[in-house]
Structure formats: structure tokens, C-alpha cells
Amino acid sequence: MTKLDAKIPSGPMKDKWTKRRFEGKLVNPANKRKYTVIVVGTGLAGGAAAASLSELGYKVKSFCIQDSPRRAHSIAAQGGINAAKNYPNDGDSVHRLFYDTVKGGDFRAREANVHRLAEISNSIIDQCVAQGVPFAREYGGNLDNRSFGGAQVSRTFYARGQTGQQLLLGAYSALMKEVGRGNVEMHARTEMLDLVVVDGKAKGIITRNLITGDIETHVADAVILATGGYGNVFYLSTNAKACNATAAWRAHKKGAYFANPCFTQIHPTCIPVHGDYQSKLTLMSESLRNDGRIWVPQKESESRRPTDIPEEERDYYLERRYPAFGNLVPRDIASRAAKERCDSGFGVGNTGLAVFLDFAESIERLGKSAIEARYGNLFQMYERIVGDNPYETPMMIYPAIHYTMGGLWVDYDLMSTIPGLYVLGEANFSDHGANRLGASALMQGLADGYFVIPSTISEYLAGETPGAVSENNDAFKQAKEQVNTKINKLMNIKGERTVDDFHRELGLLVWDKCGMGRNEAGLKEALEKIPQIRKEFWENVNVLGDEDNVNQSLEKAGRVADFLEFAEVMVTDALDRNESCGGHFREEHQTENGEALRNDDDYCYVAAWEYAGDDKAPILNKEPLEFEEVKLATRNYK
Amino acid sequence: MAHQTIHLTLKVWRQPRADAPGRFEVYDAKAIDVDMSFLEMLDVVNEGLIKENKEPIAFDHDCREGICGMCGAVINGIPHGPLKSTTVCQLHMRHFKSGDTITIEPWRAGAFPVVKDLVVDRSAFDRIISKGGYISVKTGSAPEANAIPIPKKDADLAMDAAACIGCGACVAACPNASAMLFVGAKVSQFALLPQGQVERKTRVKNMVARMDSEGFGNCSNELECEAACPKDISVSNIARMNREF
Numbered sequence: 002m003t004k005l006d007a008k009i010p011s012g013p014m015k016d017k018w019t020k021r022r023f024e025g026k027l028v029n030p031a032n033k034r035k036y037t038v039i040v041v042g043t044g045l046a047g048g049a050a051a052a053s054l055s056e057l058g059y060k061v062k063s064f065c066i067q068d069s070p071r072r073a074h075s076i077a078a079q080g081g082i083n084a085a086k087n088y089p090n091d092g093d094s095v096h097r098l099f100y101d102t103v104k105g106g107d108f109r110a111r112e113a114n115v116h117r118l119a120e121i122s123n124s125i126i127d128q129c130v131a132q133g134v135p136f137a138r139e140y141g142g143n144l145d146n147r148s149f150g151g152a153q154v155s156r157t158f159y160a161r162g163q164t165g166q167q168l169l170l171g172a173y174s175a176l177m178k179e180v181g182r183g184n185v186e187m188h189a190r191t192e193m194l195d196l197v198v199v200d201g202k203a204k205g206i207i208t209r210n211l212i213t214g215d216i217e218t219h220v221a222d223a224v225i226l227a228t229g230g231y232g233n234v235f236y237l238s239t240n241a242k243a244c245n246a247t248a249a250w251r252a253h254k255k256g257a258y259f260a261n262p263c264f265t266q267i268h269p270t271c272i273p274v275h276g277d278y279q280s281k282l283t284l285m286s287e288s289l290r291n292d293g294r295i296w297v298p299q300k301e302s303e304s305r306r307p308t309d310i311p312e313e314e315r316d317y318y319l320e321r322r323y324p325a326f327g328n329l330v331p332r333d334i335a336s337r338a339a340k341e342r343c344d345s346g347f348g349v350g351n352t353g354l355a356v357f358l359d360f361a362e363s364i365e366r367l368g369k370s371a372i373e374a375r376y377g378n379l380f381q382m383y384e385r386i387v388g389d390n391p392y393e394t395p396m397m398i399y400p401a402i403h404y405t406m407g408g409l410w411v412d413y414d415l416m417s418t419i420p421g422l423y424v425l426g427e428a429n430f431s432d433h434g435a436n437r438l439g440a441s442a443l444m445q446g447l448a449d450g451y452f453v454i455p456s457t458i459s460e461y462l463a464g465e466t467p468g469a470v471s472e473n474n475d476a477f478k479q480a481k482e483q484v485n486t487k488i489n490k491l492m493n494i495k496g497e498r499t500v501d502d503f504h505r506e507l508g509l510l511v512w513d514k515c516g517m518g519r520n521e522a523g524l525k526e527a528l529e530k531i532p533q534i535r536k537e538f539w540e541n542v543n544v545l546g547d548e549d550n551v552n553q554s555l556e557k558a559g560r561v562a563d564f565l566e567f568a569e570v571m572v573t574d575a576l577d578r579n580e581s582c583g584g585h586f587r588e589e590h591q592t593e594n595g596e597a598l599r600n601d602d603d604y605c606y607v608a609a610w611e612y613a614g615d616d617k618a619p620i621l622n623k624e625p626l627e628f629e630e631v632k633l634a635t636r637n638y639k
Numbered sequence: 640m641a642h643q644t645i646h647l648t649l650k651v652w653r654q655p656r657a658d659a660p661g662r663f664e665v666y667d668a669k670a671i672d673v674d675m676s677f678l679e680m681l682d683v684v685n686e687g688l689i690k691e692n693k694e695p696i697a698f699d700h701d702c703r704e705g706i707c708g709m710c711g712a713v714i715n716g717i718p719h720g721p722l723k724s725t726t727v728c729q730l731h732m733r734h735f736k737s738g739d740t741i742t743i744e745p746w747r748a749g750a751f752p753v754v755k756d757l758v759v760d761r762s763a764f765d766r767i768i769s770k771g772g773y774i775s776v777k778t779g780s781a782p783e784a785n786a787i788p789i790p791k792k793d794a795d796l797a798m799d800a801a802a803c804i805g806c807g808a809c810v811a812a813c814p815n816a817s818a819m820l821f822v823g824a825k826v827s828q829f830a831l832l833p834q835g836q837v838e839r840k841t842r843v844k845n846m847v848a849r850m851d852s853e854g855f856g857n858c859s860n861e862l863e864c865e866a867a868c869p870k871d872i873s874v875s876n877i878a879r880m881n882r883e884f
């Protein structure tokens with residue numbers, strides 16, 4: 002086992018970040034332009050990083066899969082972004098945001114990182130407002146706040162139901178400003194297919210141009226991955242279709258450790274699955290839980306329409322089980338409670354895999370127009386998809402995979418175990434532990450991109466000679482050859498099954514065995530089956546078309562091939578973590594009331610998996626977690 | 640409960656490459672569940688094509704929630720299809736009848752060349768934004784967020800304009816292939832906010848100059864753009880841009 006050094010600055014928690022910025026080496030302003038930094042991904046994390054690094058003077062090369070950097074998956078975030086401004090004067094502070102995030106993460110996040118996140122949160126809001134992000138405002142002209150998923154203070158800033166869109170357009174505009182200035186070279190519709198490591202340091206990437214199919218090399222002095230989460234390993238998730246683990250996985254195979262891959266988040270309020278053809282799941286923002294009440298019938302296999310079921314025959318199970326938080330309990334708890342009711346036979350809808358989210362009472366109390374002002378676009382979206390009007394009949398919802406807390410291991414500076422490779426946003430593991438609180442991913446992505454990386458990357462770059470490596474280096478040639486070989490292999494199988502068919506099979510398996518509930522037998526079964534699916538994939542997948550043209554099947558095939566490898570580490574991690582915590586619920590470890598039972602004596606660590614070679618079991622490295630400020634305690638939302 | 644299904648005939652534009660000629664191909668779409676989205680219907684057709692060793696239809700999509708602006712096709716002559724205020728990824732098959740023939744084409748505009756099948760190149764939009772679709776505030780130099788109050792009315796109007804998803808349906812719908820709605824929405828968002836005032840004059844000039852050089856046409860008040868916009872961006876944004884100009 003390698004010793005993982007998180008490089009957490011010494012001293013009191015509240016001074017660490019200041020200390021780090023003061024002590025880190027700087028790059029002289031005149032020298033910055035000599036350094037090239039590659040930023041893969043243009044979501045909140047990558048977009049913010051590319052723009053900010055370019056403003057500082059570094060040369061930046063930015064990459065994304067979509068046809069425009071503005072379309073990264075961050076665009077879909079609905080609910081909002083947290084900050085510790087305490088504008089409502091309801092007792093919030095940096096310390097409380099820090100405390101809530103550590104506790105919400107079920108004590109599996111690194112305290113120092115979380116504290117920095119809370120400290121930076123306020124500057125993010127300032128920055129976004131200055132960029133022209135049209136956040137919701139009160140009549141007096143000041144910014145409005147709301148309470149959101151699991152918080153007892155109102156610290157969430159929002160732009161209607163399109164907060165992610167507006168924040169991303171802010172980051173995108175900053176990025177395009179730098180593109181216009183000629184300092185960022187933008188490569189849209191370009192997919193990173195490998196990381197190039199020279200003498201142990203990240204020095205570039207290999208990409209495929211998704212229009213021409215050209216395999217290209219890009220050299221740099223440092224590489225940043227801001228490539229998002231791996232939720233699509235489950236096939237059905239709320240993630241956009243192009244979300245993938247490829248960049249992270251290829252970096253992992255080059256030496257970057259993968260941390261806590263079993264920490265995946267299931268969101269309680271999604272539109273239930275309706276058919277085999279289903280291509281993705283749609284989130285209904287969690288803000289709906291502020292005014293909607295969740296219930297199931299008290300009678301099993303109830304056949305009456307929801308509106309015909311009298312009040313006393315309904316089970317508002319969250320309010321019943323968690324009187325203090327009610328419908329606002331954190332996501333993992335709300336999701337499991339829904340699963341428990343449905344598994345016990347009280348689920349509703351065609352499949353029995355759904356619960357009601359009911360607005361009748363709030364409509365009566367506040368009026369339809371107030372509800373419409375708050376959630377109009379969400380109600381419209383629901384009606385568009387389901388064909389039911391939620392003003393008149395309760396919505397039906399069910400949990401779905403939504404976010405991945407696990408990701409590449411990074412130290413306090415956000416550097417991975419490969420020197421010169423940094424990982425930002427959802428792609429890293431650092432801030433949310435075993436469960437993320439609502440409205441905290443946007444905060445983290447922007448904190449990483451706007452404020453952390455610009456301050457930490459200079460420490461590394463200052464020690465590097467700019468442009469020391471050229472693309473004639475053997476490492477680039479080899480990596481390029483490997484990428485080509487893999488593509489040729491995929492193109493030449495010409496088997497019987499489609500890429501999606503394999504992806505669905507894998508997704509169903511991991512959802513079943515490594516989803517909301519996990520147990521030893523199921524995880525072991527998954528570990529047996531994944532290699533079988535992978536083997537068949539490489540013998541029997543059918544990728545048509547040409548490699549030198551737009552080829553969406555080929556793109557998907559590469560991503561699914563990586564998911565088929567990654568899934569094994571995720572399940573291995575779930576099996577190894579023989580405790581329940583946050584989104585990781587091991588059925589063997591629960592209280593009498595079905596709450597997660599943590600085991601701090603044995604599992605208070607970050608599991609950082611090291612790649613050991615094809616078809617070899619990954620090696621477990623541990624970063625022990627110490628809690629100085631927030632005392633280890635059982636989460637209690639009763 | 641049995642799902643209701645319909646049978647359709649699709650006429651789909653197939654074009655192997657940017658520089659190759661394209662033509663319509665006809666496909667049967669059988670047993671389509673009415674609860675499917677339009678793109679899920681295309682997925683099913685594509686799975687069938689692959690099984691017959693035919694190349695699937697290439698189309699852009701990502702979020703499938705109507706927010707990323709990646710999807711887009713002209714369906715029976717209407718960008719994003721018949722349902723108002725709805726992107727093609729959010730259009731569901733319950734709005735079609737069994738026996739219907741559906742024509743599916745890419746956006747048609749000189750400034751949006753076809754790349755393959757239904758996929759077009761919309762990078763002209765990014766180039767327009769790079770000429771002024773931003774407020775030049777560097778990271779770290781922002782004042783306290785509540786330092787400048789903004790009347791709720793203005794913030795709401797700015798949000799209405801900012802809701803544009805950059806899909807390009809406005810261009811596809813316009814007989815002149817004009818990008819005035821797209822550019823007008825961005826110019827309006829910033830014109831309505833105090834933060835946008837400093838660069839107000841240069842922004843609109845530079846963005847319009849770029850729009851013209853990209854080969855987008857002029858606005859002749861056909862209002863087709865507003866009708867096709869899945870996000871209900873109002874043509875009043877064009878009027879505001881003209882005042883700004």
C-alpha cells in the first residue's frame with residue numbers, strides 16, 4: 002500500500018486555505034504565457050478553470066464532447082447553488098455550511114477540503130452576479146434564497162428551475178471571452194481517449210476528432226480533467242447521454258487512483274421508468290419537496306385513484322419516520338424510504354415502483370398561482386413526459402442514479418496521484434463524502450474551477466520547465482498507437498449485438514446489485530457477471546460505419562468498454578466497504594429501523610484504488626480520515 | 640397495463656458526409672410506444688437498422704430534457720416538430736397517430752452546414768458569443784453580490800432572455816436564416832442588467848458584425864423564429880437589440 006499524502010496545510014481549520022495560498026510557489030506573471038494547460042471538459046468546473054487560468058495568462062487548450070462548450074451536462078442542473086451568505090439572517094455561516102456538508106456526507110469527506118469549499122462559496126455568488134447571471138431576486142432588488150434538500154437554513158441561490166444553465170452560461174461566456182482574445186484554443190466535438198504520462202508526469206492527451214475521426218496529440222505542461230461523473234455506468238440515470246467515465250478511467254489506467262467509486266447518489270424525485278426503450282431518467286428538482294408531500298397508500302396494491310384515497314388511508318412515510326425534517330430529509334434517506342415502501346408492496350403506478358408527490362395541500366394553502374410561479378416549468382416538463390397534470394393529480398416519482406461522489410483521488414491541491422494531473426468537479430472525490438447535499442455540486446464545480454485550481458496549479462508549474470516535452474516523445478507515439486489499435490478492434494468485431502444492448506445489460510446488473518441496496522452475495526454475483534459481459538462485448542458487439550467520419554456507435558462503444566472495466570472497481574469497492582454510509586447501503590449493516598449503520602472503527606478512510614493491470618484485482622490504498630472540527634456522530638434526522 | 644403502440648413511416652434525410660450528396664430514405668417504425676420520446680423512437684429505429692447491418696441515423700442529443708440545446712431536427716417542416724415550446728427530445732409520440740408519415744430533416748441554413756444525416760455545425764453561434772456575448776469581469780474581481788440591487792422586473796426579463804438554449808431552431812425556421820433572435824436574446828440579457836452597461840455599445844456592434852460575416856440573413860419580421868423557439872424567447876428581444884444598435 003502506498004502512503005497517500007493529502008498535503009493538507011497544518012494549523013487551524015479556518016486558516017488552512019489562506020496559509021496554503023501564501024505558502025504555495027507562484028509563477029511570475031511574465032512567464033505564465035510560456036506554460037500550456039490542457040483542460041478537458043467545459044462544465045462548471047472545466048469552463049470556470051479554463052477561463053480563469055487563461056485570464057491569469059496561461060495558454061489554455063479546452064476540450065469537450067458536445068458541439069459547443071455551452072452544452073456540458075452542468076447545463077441540466079435545476080435547483081440551485083449553495084453559499085454561506087446568510088442574507089436571510091437565519092443563522093447560516095461558513096462554519097454551518099462546512100458542518101452540514103461534512104455531516105451530510107456521513108463523515109467520509111476530507112474536512113479541510115470541505116471547509117475551503119464553504120469559505121469560497123460566497124465569492125462564487127459574487128462572481129456569477131458580476132457575469133450577469135440572472136439569479137432570482139426579491140422585490141427590493143436583492144438576491145432571493147430558498148431552502149433546499151436537507152438544509153434547515155435558506156442558503157440556496159437559484160435562477161428559476163435553470164440554475165445550472167445560467168451558471169454554465171456564465172462560465173461559458175467567460176471562456177468565450179478568452180477564446181475571442183485568442184488565449185484559449187477551443188476543441189469542441191473532441192474526445193480525450195488517453196492521457197500521456199512522460200517520466201511519471203502528465204504531459205498531454207490523445208483525442209479523437211468526432212467529425213473527422215482524426216486521432217490527435219496535444220502536449221501541455223499540466224492536464225486538468227473536469228470530465229464529470231460516471232453515473233451512466235448504470236445506463237439509466239439522470240445524467241446527459243454523453244456523460245462517461247472514459248477520461249477518468251484512462252487516467253486511472255495510467256496511474257491515477259480511483260477513490261470511493263461505490264459512493265453513488267440516488268436522487269429521490271425522478272420520473273419513474275416507463276418502458277424497456279427508456280433512454281434516460283428525468284429528475285424532478287428536489288425543490289419540489291419544499292411544498293410537495295410524499296406518500297403511498299396504507300393499503301397494499303391499492304387500485305383507487307390517488308385523489309380518491311382519503312387522508313386517513315395515506316401514509317406520509319417521511320413525515321411519519323422523520324418528524325423533524327419530514328419531506329426534506331437528505332437524498333439517501335428519502336430514496337431508501339421510497340424503496341422500502343415499494344419493496345413492501347405499497348408502491349403505486351403500473352410497475353409498483355413509484356410513490357406520490359402531492360401538491361394538493363400547498364395549492365390549497367398558497368394558491369395555484371404561487372405554486373405555478375415556483376415550479377411552473379417543472380410541472381410543465383412532467384406533463385410533457387408523462388401526460389398527466391400535476392396540478393390535478395399527484396406526481397409519481399421514484400429514485401434514480403443522479404450523481405457520483407466517488408472519483409479520481411486528489412490531494413488538497415486537487416492533484417491526482419499522477420504529478421501534473423489535476424481533477425476538478427464531479428470527476429474528483431473530495432468534498433461530498435458518501436452523500437452529497439443538494440445544491441452543493443454546482444458550488445464545488447465552480448469553487449474548484451474559479452478559485453482553487455488557479456491558486457494551486459502554480460505550485461507544480463513553477464517547478465516545471467515549460468514546453469519541455471514534444472509530441473515526438475515515444476510516450477505520445479505509444480499512446481496514439483494504443484488508441485488506434487483499440488478503435489480498429491472495436492470496428493472489426495462486427496458481432497450480433499448493439500452497443501446499447503450491452504450498456505443496458507451492464508446497467509441493469511449494477512442497479513440491481515450495486516444500487517440503492519447492496520449485499521455481499523449480490524456484489525459477488527456482479528463481480529462474476531461483469532467480466533462475462535465484458536468478454537462477450539469484445540467478441541460480439543456490432544459497430545458499423547467508418548472510423549474517419551462521425552460515428553456515434555463507435556463513440557458509445559469506447560465509453561461502454563470503459564464502463565465495463567470501471568464497474569468492476571465500483572463493485573469491488575462496495576464489497577470491500579463492509580459498512581453502510583451515506584448512499585452506500587449495505588443491507589447487512591442497518592439499525593432496527595432500517596437506518597444506515599456506519600463503522601468508524603474500521604472504515605473511516607478514503608478507499609483509493611490503484612490499477613494493477615488488465616484482469617488483475619485493483620490494489621486498495623487508504624487515506625485515513627480525521628475529524629478535528631466536526632465530531633463523528635450518527636446522522637439523525639428524526 | 641398494455642402499452643399503446645402506433646406504426647409510422649419515417650422519411651429521413653441521410654447524408655453520409657458534409658461534402659456528399661444527401662437524400663431521403665424511408666423506414667418503417669413499428670410498434671412505437673406512445674410514451675416514448677421522439678428520440679427514443681429514433682433509438683428504436685436505429686437499433687433495428689444496426690441489426691440489419693445498416694448504419695444508424697446520426698443525430699445530436701445529450702440532456703434529453705430540453706435544456707442543453709443539442710438536439711434539433713425539422714419534423715414535418717417545423718423545427719423541433721409540432722408541439723409548441725418543446726424541443727424534439729421532449730416531444731412524445733402520443734402526439735402522433737398510427738399510420739402517420741413523418742419527414743425528418745436537419746436544420747437547413749447556410750451558416751449551419753450539414754455534417755452528417757441530421758447533425759449540423761452550429762459553431763457560428765460560439766464565434767458570435769466570443770465577440771461580445773459576455774461581461775468582461777475577471778475571476779476574483781467581483782463586488783459583493785448584493786452591492787448593486789436589481790429591480791426584480793429587470794432581473795426577470797433578463798432571465799427570460801437568458802433562457803435561450805442556443806439550439807438554432809430560430810435560424811432553421813427563418814426564411815432568411817437570420818440569427819437575430821439568438822443574438823438579440825444575449826444582447827438583451829446584458830442590456831437589462833447594470834453589470835452589462837459598460838460594454839453595452841461595443842457588444843452589440845461586434846456581435847452583429849460577426850453574425851453578418853457568418854452568413855446569417857437579415858430579419859424581415861416574419862416572426863417564424865419566435866414560433867419555433869422551444870423556450871419562448873420573445874421577438875421583443877430583437878426590437879431591444881435594434882434599439883441598442
Ligand SMILES: Cc1cc2nc3c(=O)[nH]c(=O)nc-3n(C[C@H](O)[C@H](O)[C@H](O)COP(=O)(O)OP(=O)(O)OC[C@H]3O[C@@H](n4cnc5c(N)ncnc54)[C@H](O)[C@@H]3O)c2cc1C
Binds near residue numbers: 070
Ligand atoms: C438533472 C440534474 C440536476 C442537477 N441539479 C443540481 C443542482 O440543482 N444543484 C447542484 O449543485 N448540482 C446539481 N446537479 C449536479 C451537477 O449538475 C453536476 O454534478 C455538475 O454540474 C458537474 O459539473 P462538472 O463540471 O464536474 O462536469 P460536467 O458538467 O458533467 O461536464 C463534463 C464535461 O467534460 C466533457 N467530457 C467528458 N468526457 C470527456 C472526454 N473523454 N473528452 C473530452 N471531454 C469530455 C464533457 O463534454 C463536458 O464538457 C444536477 C445533476 C443532474 C443530472
Ligand code: FES
Binds near residue numbers: 711
Ligand atoms: S437533447 Fe438537450 S435539449 Fe434536446
